Amino acid sequence: MTRPDLLRVEGVTKTYPGVVANSDVSFAISQGEIHALLGENGAGKSTLVKMIYGLVKPDQGRMTLRGASYAPVEPRAARASGVAMVFQHFSLFEALNVAENVALGMENPPPMKELASRIRAVSQEYGLPLDPARMVGDLSAGERQRVEIIRCLLQDPKLLIMDEPTSVLTPQEVDILFKTLRQLAAEGTAILYISHKLEEIRALCDEATILRRGKVVATCTPRERSAREMAELMVGATLTPPARAGGNKGVVALEVADLSVASPIPFGTSLKNVSFRVAKGEVLGIAGVAGNGQDELLLALSGEVKAARDAVRIDGAGIGDTDPTTRRKLGLVAAPEERLGHAAAPDMSLVENALLSGAVRQNLTRNGFIDWPATERFAAAIVADFDVRTPGTQVAARALSGGNLQKFVVGRELSQSPSVIVINQPTWGVDAAAAASIRQAILDRAAGGAAVVVISQDLDELLEIADSFAALNEGRLTTPRPVAGLTVDEIGLMMGGAHGMEVAHHGH
Amino acid sequence: MIRLEKRPSPSRFWQGATPVLAVVLTMIAGGLMFAALGKNPFDAIRTIFWDPLFHPQFASYSRPQLLVKAAPLILIAIGLSLGFRAGIWNIGAEGQYIMGALLGAGVGLAFYPADLWFIFPLMVVAGAFGGWVWAMIPAILRTRFNTNEILVSLLMVYIAENILSSMSLGLLRNPEGGGFPGSRNLSQYPAASNPEMIAGTGMHWGVIAALMAVIAAYVLLQRHILGFHIKLAGQAPRAARYAGVNPTGLVLLCMGISGALAGLAGLFEVAGPAGRISIDFNVGYGFTAIIVAFLGRLNPIGILLAGLLMALTYIGGELAQFMLGLPAAAIQAFQGMLLFFLLAVDLLSNYRIRLGYKKEAI
Numbered sequence: 001m002t003r004p005d006l007l008r009v010e011g012v013t014k015t016y017p018g019v020v021a022n023s024d025v026s027f028a029i030s031q032g033e034i035h036a037l038l039g040e041n042g043a044g045k046s047t048l049v050k051m052i053y054g055l056v057k058p059d060q061g062r063m064t065l066r067g068a069s070y071a072p073v074e075p076r077a078a079r080a081s082g083v084a085m086v087f088q089h090f091s092l093f094e095a096l097n098v099a100e101n102v103a104l105g106m107e108n109p110p111p112m113k114e115l116a117s118r119i120r121a122v123s124q125e126y127g128l129p130l131d132p133a134r135m136v137g138d139l140s141a142g143e144r145q146r147v148e149i150i151r152c153l154l155q156d157p158k159l160l161i162m163d164e165p166t167s168v169l170t171p172q173e174v175d176i177l178f179k180t181l182r183q184l185a186a187e188g189t190a191i192l193y194i195s196h197k198l199e200e201i202r203a204l205c206d207e208a209t210i211l212r213r214g215k216v217v218a219t220c221t222p223r224e225r226s227a228r229e230m231a232e233l234m235v236g237a238t239l240t241p242p243a244r245a246g247g248n249k250g251v252v253a254l255e256v257a258d259l260s261v262a263s264p265i266p267f268g269t270s271l272k273n274v275s276f277r278v279a280k281g282e283v284l285g286i287a288g289v290a291g292n293g294q295d296e297l298l299l300a301l302s303g304e305v306k307a308a309r310d311a312v313r314i315d316g317a318g319i320g321d322t323d324p325t326t327r328r329k330l331g332l333v334a335a336p337e338e339r340l341g342h343a344a345a346p347d348m349s350l351v352e353n354a355l356l357s358g359a360v361r362q363n364l365t366r367n368g369f370i371d372w373p374a375t376e377r378f379a380a381a382i383v384a385d386f387d388v389r390t391p392g393t394q395v396a397a398r399a400l401s402g403g404n405l406q407k408f409v410v411g412r413e414l415s416q417s418p419s420v421i422v423i424n425q426p427t428w429g430v431d432a433a434a435a436a437s438i439r440q441a442i443l444d445r446a447a448g449g450a451a452v453v454v455i456s457q458d459l460d461e462l463l464e465i466a467d468s469f470a471a472l473n474e475g476r477l478t479t480p481r482p483v484a485g486l487t488v489d490e491i492g493l494m495m496g497g498a499h500g501m502e503v504a505h506h507g508h
Numbered sequence: 509m510i511r512l513e514k515r516p517s518p519s520r521f522w523q524g525a526t527p528v529l530a531v532v533l534t535m536i537a538g539g540l541m542f543a544a545l546g547k548n549p550f551d552a553i554r555t556i557f558w559d560p561l562f563h564p565q566f567a568s569y570s571r572p573q574l575l576v577k578a579a580p581l582i583l584i585a586i587g588l589s590l591g592f593r594a595g596i597w598n599i600g601a602e603g604q605y606i607m608g609a610l611l612g613a614g615v616g617l618a619f620y621p622a623d624l625w626f627i628f629p630l631m632v633v634a635g636a637f638g639g640w641v642w643a644m645i646p647a648i649l650r651t652r653f654n655t656n657e658i659l660v661s662l663l664m665v666y667i668a669e670n671i672l673s674s675m676s677l678g679l680l681r682n683p684e685g686g687g688f689p690g691s692r693n694l695s696q697y698p699a700a701s702n703p704e705m706i707a708g709t710g711m712h713w714g715v716i717a718a719l720m721a722v723i724a725a726y727v728l729l730q731r732h733i734l735g736f737h738i739k740l741a742g743q744a745p746r747a748a749r750y751a752g753v754n755p756t757g758l759v760l761l762c763m764g765i766s767g768a769l770a771g772l773a774g775l776f777e778v779a780g781p782a783g784r785i786s787i788d789f790n791v792g793y794g795f796t797a798i799i800v801a802f803l804g805r806l807n808p809i810g811i812l813l814a815g816l817l818m819a820l821t822y823i824g825g826e827l828a829q830f831m832l833g834l835p836a837a838a839i840q841a842f843q844g845m846l847l848f849f850l851l852a853v854d855l856l857s858n859y860r861i862r863l864g865y866k867k868e869a870i
Contacts (some may be wrong), residue, residue, distance in 0.1 A: 304749045325752035336750060345744035347518065355736060356751045365733045372731075399516040 006031045006190045007052070007070070007083075007159055012061030014047050020214050021047035024061070027209040027216060029159065034181060034191045036201040036222060038234055039211035040431045045194050048211070049161050052192070053085045054078035066158075076107070082158035086148045086165060094137035094267045101136055102151045122153050126180045137267045140496075141168035141289045142177075149180070160184065161192045166200060167457060168290050171492035178204050196234070197460075198227035212236050235432045249467070250280030253451035254332075254420045259311040259320070261300050263475075269293040271300060274477040276470060278420075278451040283442070284480060285466025286455045287495055293475040294455045295337065298424045301453070302334035303327045314420055328360040331419030335410050337428065337455075339402065343409040346398035350390065353397050354379035354412055361416040378415070386411030386441070387434065403430035407438065414441050421445060424455040439465050459491060471495040512859040522857040527803060527810065530850040531817070537849070538842045547832050555831055556824030556842070563827075570823045572710030576781045577822050580605070580773035582718040582815035584797035586725045587766030589806040593729075594741040596762045600646065600661030601770040602794025603668035604639035608771020609778035610675055611638030613785050616700030617680060617692060627699040631775060632713075639771015640764050642668065647763035651756045657763070669790065676787050691785040694778065702780035714776030718815075721769060725808040738762065770794060796822075799847045821846070 005028045014022040022044045029035045039045045050056040052063065054072030063070045065081055072078035075085075092101050099116045103109035110118070116132035123130040128146045136144060145168060152160055162181075166174045181191055181204065195201055201208055202222045210218040210233045218233045259274040271293050278284045288294055299305040301312065303324035312320040314330045324334075336342045344353045355375045359365050364375045379393040386407045390400055397405060410426055426442065427435035443465055446452045455472075456462050462469060463483060470480040473496035535557075539549030560570040584601045591598045598604075612635030619627050646660035680691040695701045705711045729735035741748040741758050749755065773793065782789060800818050804810030825839035 302750065303752070323752055323754065324750065328752070334750075338746075341744050342746045342750055345740055345747045347743050348740070352736070355733075356740065356747060359733060360752070368733050369731050370733055370736060396516070396518070 004031060004066075005029070005064075006033075006066060007192075008064045009048075009052070010062050010064075012048070012051060012058045012063065014044075014051060014056060014058050022051075022058070023214045025211070025214070025216050026061075027219065029190045029192060029207075031158075031190055032185050032188045033207060034185050034193055034205045036205035036208035037192060037194045037211065038196065038198075038201060038208050038230065040196060040234055043211040043234070044214040045211055046163070047214075049085065049163065049192065049194060052078070052159075053083060053161060079107075079155055079157075082156070083161065084152035084155055084157035084159070085161040086145065086152055086163065088164040088167060090144050090148055092136045092144055092147060095135070097133055097135050098130060098139075098147050099132035101147055102132075102154065105151045106154070118154060119150055122150055126150075126153065126183060127176065128180055141291055142170070142173040145169070145177075153184075157189060159190045159192060161194070163194045164196075165193075166195070166197060170289055170495040171459075171488055173289075174200070198222075198230050201230070202227060210234055231432075249282045250449060252277045253280045253315060254278045254453065255313040255316075256301075257311060257313070259300060259307055261296060261305050261307045263293075263296050264299065264305055265295065268296060269475045271296050272475045274472075274475075276477060276480050278453055280419075280449045280451055281446055282468065283446050283452040283454060283466045285462030285469045285483070286453060286472055286477070287457070287459055287462055287469065287491065288455075288472035289495060290457055292472045292496070293477075294424055294457075294472055296475070297472065297477075298334060298336050298422060298455065301332070301422045302336070303332075325360055328357070328416075331361075332422070333357070333361070333413040333416050333418040333420070334422040335413045335424065335426065337424040339405045339409055340398060344397040344405060347396055349396060350383065350388075350393045350400075350408060351376050351379045353408070354382060354393075358412060358416060361418070382408055382411040382415055385415065387437065402428075403434060406430050407434055410438055410441075414445055418445065419450055421450050421452045422455075423453070425458075426454060426456065427458070427461060435461075459488075469494075511862050512855070513862050514859055515857075518857050519860075523805065526853045526856055527805065527814070527850060529853050529856075530803075530846065533849040533853070534842065534846045537845050541838065541841065541845075542834065545834065545838060547834060552828055552832060552834065555828040556821055556839075558824075559827055559831075560820060560823040566827060568708070570827065572704070572708055573823050574816065574819050575710035575715050576712070578815040578819035579712070579714040579718045580777055580793045581797050581800045581818055582812055583714065583721055583773040583776075584766075584770045584794055585800040585804065585811045585815060586718070586721040586808060587769030588797055589801040589804070589808070589811060590725065590728075590738055591762035591766050592742075592801060593806050594738040594758055594762050595745065596759050597658045598643060598646070598661050598763055598766045599658050599798065600643070600664045600668075600794070601766060601797055602790055602792065603661070603665035604642045604767040604770035605774035605777075605794045606665075606668040606672050606790050607642040607774070608635040608637075608639035608768075609774030609782075609789060610672060610680070610785065611635060611771070612775030613691060613694060613700075613778045614675075614680060616694055616697070616779065619699070620692065620697060623699045625699075628702070628779070631700060631779060632772065635771045635775025636768040637771065639774065640768040642771070643763045643767020644760070647760050651759050657759070661763075665794070672785070672789060673787050676785050676789070680785050682784075689787055693784045695780070695783040700779060702776050704780075712776065712780045714773065714780060717772055717776065719812075722808045722812050729808065734761075770797075796843075799843065802847065803850055818843070818846075 008028045010026050012022055012025045025048060037045050047056060051058050054075045054077050070081065072081065099112055099119055102119060103115055109115060119130065119132040128150060130146050130150060136147065145165060165177060169177060185191055193205055205222050208220050208222045209216055212234060255277045257275050259271055261271050263270045269292055276284060300307050303322055307320040309318040309321045314332060319327055319330060340346045345356065355364055358378055362378050364371050376393060383390060383393060388408045389404050406429055427438050442452055454462065454466060466483050468480040469483045469486060471478050471494035478494045535553055539553055542549045542552040559566060561567055588598055588601055612631040615634040616627055616631045642664060645664060646657045649655040649660055650657045676689045676691060682690060682692045702713050737748060737753045740751060741753055778785060796818060800811060800814045804814035821843055828834045829836055
């Protein structure tokens, strides 16, 4: 069956100062096709779809939509041509309800009552039940994504672009989403699906275009390739999974018992009776859909948010009400998810940022006076050990790419010979090779006797490095279980299943 | 079309060059204003910037005035700059200056006419304490009840001004002053006075305190972990909490230092150049110091230079009023222009200006 091409991209090139984001990229999507755009972080996927959605203008090359030349100057023009996009990061107002949020994204919104009934109709038709009157602040991440999808569907798109849609979903929610996408494709809507999750792509997509360093390196039919083959095309190298020492675990180093704290973040999730223990040499992986208390758990463990004294214990001593400095002295290091502004000060140099959390354990001050030469050596050692690509240690943190800054931040914490390590999203935004080396470094610290808590939304990562596994769901933590023998279904249920979202597919 | 592009790292060149550019632009715009007022702009600029130092007739009077005016500005601005760096906005230095002067002078006058060596040192301590207490009020209200320290510290100025009037009419009024408002003249009470140390230079204890404050602030910001935490809290508050900075402690510390330094400035002024408490004792040093702090880019060395420059425009401005008949409002507008241009061209250190059409809309 040959279907007519809906969108053709021919020889598109986009250069930013110092980086070629896309170089001579060509591919085509036909009507009703689910087309995967596959590549590592920084491979140029985002730039490419931004050009299709009218956010960025290509330097060279051309695009055609249904045979006609297509060069959207802004997203509005793209939407008018039938191209819609669901972003990875939602643009929703938490204090408004679903219908109001949808109306804000429309050119000429109909009256609220009519819009609400249209939302209901579309959500029923595509198996995405959603109450238009509910406040977005109260919705789960999966339901928020539905708001974004329904906002797109109301425009009756010919091409729907989805950027990493499953990063915020549980496995069960992913199933519901895939059903919807297949139904849309069957009705003739083309879907451009961006991801780096290979199994999903094999399950869902008809065709895949693989990008590496801004170039198309392969096109393939995902069902006919193994995930490993595609991964190697994507990375361009043979991947070696991290090696781990066999696990005789020591005594309990970090104990959290009945930890409850109110979230300091507006619309955040408060922690409710969180309990777990991590022994020396053990890696506890904590999964969960974004916004289920991960940030709060890190803050409560790092000392930025205080709790009851005995809710957090290190080596038996209660530290729940102490500040970050005291905890660092006891050997606890923490790496928050947000790099710029939380883990690092954007306008300060790498040397100053090394001092930021390293001052206590690295003895970088004497009577309060900073030992700058020692701090510089510490920063230089992090840069060297963790392969941080930077012109020097005097560069401002904000000048580094996200992945490089992540390597610096994680490296800074791991370089302090910690006895307890808490990391939120350790490999967020770094390329596969660097991610592998970060995971290896974490495992090495565990092998050296550190108790490690890794909070991550990447299930594959957790299953690869964790000894035991738990999930955060609406601020509650499930009882940790050994990773060995866990199935994906069980993990999904631990993460909250489908969050009460029913599959409402009608047989069309 | 003109557009701004964020630099990857702040430009070191422009960080140093913007104050100079701001002064030049102020001279141009101020010159146009003076011309519009019917004065020769070159004469006016020369009278403001050159004559106070080098005029054969007036310089002998106005040159010592430079240090006398610059010292309180620098001393107050140094304190304010620490808070401003940490994102703590003490706008009420004028009130802290008044309270330092009142408490310091009050302690001195309480000993009148005893001649004891410790009176002046005790007044210095009392002056700093007076300013510190006045700054602690907005600080504690902020840390306890989350009030806005900008508003509270500003309103505390008006309270201090009323206390000053009441004191110069009541408790501190000179019993031998024939009923006129105002206290005894401390410069005529050697144990409590802050005299000019070398005749004709304007040098007094306040100048020494200002220089010491500049050096101490420089060391604090460059070498000490506390200075690092102050900068961190201003630039990235969440990173500061992560680093272990206690926000409450930082507010109390920064407000306390700025209040104490403003109080000291008030004490040195009342015991030295002003000589006595009077209803119109305060002349706006506390507010002008805010300009000085920003003109000096919140950098101690910059503040030293900015304080001298600002003192020069004060003295030169008075000279221009007297010599050329320029209205006082024109001089104030001129000083306002200086801050305006400084803040405007400050953009250049973090952004570069690009001419031409936008390539893409993001």
